[in-house]
Amino acid sequence: MKLGVGQRALAIAAFGLFTTASAAPAAADTASEIRALKERLQALEAQVAKQKAEVKHATNIANAATAATVKGPPGPPPPPPVFVSFRNGLFVETADKAYSFKIGGRIQVDGGGISYPIGVPNNFGYKGFTSFRRVRLEVEGVAAKIWFYKLQYDFAGSTGSGNALGGIRDAYLGLQVPGTETPYTKGPVWVQVGSIYEPFSLEALNSSKFTDFIERPLSVEGFAPFRHVGATVATRGEDWTAKFGVFSTSFEDNINNPTLISAPATFWAPVPRGGGQYFDLTGRLTYAPLKTEHELVHLGVAGRYHQPNDATGISDDRMLRVGNRLRSEANVLGMQTLGTPDLSCSTVTFPVAGLPGNGIIGTTTGLSGKCVNSEFQYGFELAGAWGPLSMQAEYIGMQVNRSSNKLLQSALLGNFAPGGSSAFFNGFYAYGQWYITGEERAEAYSVKDKNGASFEQVKILNPLSKGGYGAVSLAARYSSINLNSGRWSGSGLFNMLGFTTILAPNTLNSALVANQAGIAGGRQENTTLGLNWYPDNGFHFQANWTHVLHWSAPLGATSAAAFATSSVFAGVIPPGLVALQGRYQSSAHPDLFEVRAQVYW
Numbered sequence: 001m002k003l004g005v006g007q008r009a010l011a012i013a014a015f016g017l018f019t020t021a022s023a024a025p026a027a028a029d030t031a032s033e034i035r036a037l038k039e040r041l042q043a044l045e046a047q048v049a050k051q052k053a054e055v056k057h058a059t060n061i062a063n064a065a066t067a068a069t070v071k072g073p074p075g076p077p078p079p080p081p082v083f084v085s086f087r088n089g090l091f092v093e094t095a096d097k098a099y100s101f102k103i104g105g106r107i108q109v110d111g112g113g114i115s116y117p118i119g120v121p122n123n124f125g126y127k128g129f130t131s132f133r134r135v136r137l138e139v140e141g142v143a144a145k146i147w148f149y150k151l152q153y154d155f156a157g158s159t160g161s162g163n164a165l166g167g168i169r170d171a172y173l174g175l176q177v178p179g180t181e182t183p184y185t186k187g188p189v190w191v192q193v194g195s196i197y198e199p200f201s202l203e204a205l206n207s208s209k210f211t212d213f214i215e216r217p218l219s220v221e222g223f224a225p226f227r228h229v230g231a232t233v234a235t236r237g238e239d240w241t242a243k244f245g246v247f248s249t250s251f252e253d254n255i256n257n258p259t260l261i262s263a264p265a266t267f268w269a270p271v272p273r274g275g276g277q278y279f280d281l282t283g284r285l286t287y288a289p290l291k292t293e294h295e296l297v298h299l300g301v302a303g304r305y306h307q308p309n310d311a312t313g314i315s316d317d318r319m320l321r322v323g324n325r326l327r328s329e330a331n332v333l334g335m336q337t338l339g340t341p342d343l344s345c346s347t348v349t350f351p352v353a354g355l356p357g358n359g360i361i362g363t364t365t366g367l368s369g370k371c372v373n374s375e376f377q378y379g380f381e382l383a384g385a386w387g388p389l390s391m392q393a394e395y396i397g398m399q400v401n402r403s404s405n406k407l408l409q410s411a412l413l414g415n416f417a418p419g420g421s422s423a424f425f426n427g428f429y430a431y432g433q434w435y436i437t438g439e440e441r442a443e444a445y446s447v448k449d450k451n452g453a454s455f456e457q458v459k460i461l462n463p464l465s466k467g468g469y470g471a472v473s474l475a476a477r478y479s480s481i482n483l484n485s486g487r488w489s490g491s492g493l494f495n496m497l498g499f500t501t502i503l504a505p506n507t508l509n510s511a512l513v514a515n516q517a518g519i520a521g522g523r524q525e526n527t528t529l530g531l532n533w534y535p536d537n538g539f540h541f542q543a544n545w546t547h548v549l550h551w552s553a554p555l556g557a558t559s560a561a562a563f564a565t566s567s568v569f570a571g572v573i574p575p576g577l578v579a580l581q582g583r584y585q586s587s588a589h590p591d592l593f594e595v596r597a598q599v600y601w
Helices: 005-022 030-071 218-223 404-413 491-503 507-515 557-564 575-581
Strands: 082-085 090-094 100-115 126-143 147-154 168-176 190-197 227-236 240-247 279-291 295-307 372-386 389-402 422-435 471-485 519-534 539-554 583-585 591-600
Touching: 126 168, 190 240, 218 389, 218 422, 218 471, 389 404, 422 519
Parallel strands: none
Antiparallel strands: 082 090, 090 100, 100 126, 100 591, 126 147, 147 168, 168 190, 190 227, 227 240, 240 279, 279 295, 295 372, 372 389, 389 422, 422 471, 471 519, 519 539, 539 583, 539 591
16 A cells, blocks of 8 residues: 555654654553654644645645636747847847848048149149048948848038038938749849939949049049939849849039039039939849859949930039049049030030121020930940959940030030030940959959949958958059040141131131030040058058059140130130130159058948
8 A cells, every 4th residue: 555645754753653662661651652642643643734735725826827827818028139249330130130230431531642743833743632532421221121221421522512412322222022032033122212323333333442442443433323313123143133223313413623613513403494304224234154252253234324304514514524523543632634515515605706687696695405315324344353363344435415406506506515416435444453462352242232243341361450461462453534526626626716717707607617526525544553451351551553644635724725815716716615625635644642541340
């Protein structure tokens, strides 16, 4: 028979009592001992009964609590864990990666000098300058896994616009559209709305944090659209990207030298005659037929259709005053010599002596825009990497289509619009790079960026903070841009105007000849040697030496005045005409030295 806990306790107690009683002297009173044993057994039984009641009560309470937990409403789940990192900025992300945000930025300090500085009296001596190139703060993140956003402001780029909005760079909202995945794509299609990079040019889309030279090449700075307000749709695969969009104005419009357009630089300058702002249709396709950690071949093609409507060179300066922002690949030094006149017929005027009986001739009231029907740009990209060696090259062309009738009307009204009904400009660059510390640029290639295929931070093999030397590279680049188009420019225009003046000394004839003259925006060829040092992620130091191989640019004001007041053309050729159409071929070959210290997070 199996005894319970209480019974075992009683048996043990009884056995103890019995043993004690057995050891008592024989003379003891048996009756009194039995009575004492009974009293002690009763006390033990009462104590065991009390303990059993207490155990039962505790068990009932525990069972009731368990039943209430199972049957009652569920409580709120514990908050998900959050990952926080301070590496290269503040980054916060939930464990399921559904929500995140990052606070980052960059500071770039540039300095340098020019030998034979153009624009200095007699072009002698040495000119130096130091400034902040970019000072940016940005916030970007993800919401509910499918939404993404970014806001970036450049404090160094907002002063020239006369408007605080001029410092805005990236400012967009995006959506990764659920259910748009296909077997041929990697992830869903995404759309973006806001101030976004137009999908054009590999070098334009590469972040300035990681560009291999301090400034982008002449052709990219002269032709690439950079950021505009618009909407895009894009998708990608493992080794290809595709992005298309429609765009209009830009927060960076007219952040240039106000003296170039003889008017205060403003953002979103009002469009005269109310014909509507300009717009772009832009697309880019890329493909990497070879893409590994150590080897890469990248191919890309891009196109851009631009319709200026009634915009002029004031509100649409990148496309209608082509090249006017170029700083000879050393922005901080400000050597600005290239740039076309306003192709829209609207900003360059001069009075024309009227003919008897003609009420139109003689007025200075001109057309506002309208001379340019459309413009088309196209670009081809090539990049490759083999271990520590890499190369990159691009060609960009630009075709300008204008109305012959509007040009003729413009000439009769006194607006000077050289170049005829068709003009063409182009430029290209090519460079090679060698990481002497062994880093590989192929590993930095990415098709995941929302802007399209581009290069990111190289993986530093031996950071300075861990006892290494960081990543060090040597680079060499050749770049060229040609903003001259059409017949009769420079000395050819001089001779043609002289011939017209001698045969028929009439300002109208000179204006008509000038209207058919070529566009002399200038031409330049540069070579650049560069040194890059990434001591750790978040730090980049650069040094560039640029040598100008060829430089031809529009005449300066002094030469123009002398030309216009010569005995042959005095009173006939307006100084403004000569200043914008004369061309000066320089035998000078300036050298530009520039350094940059950069921190980014």
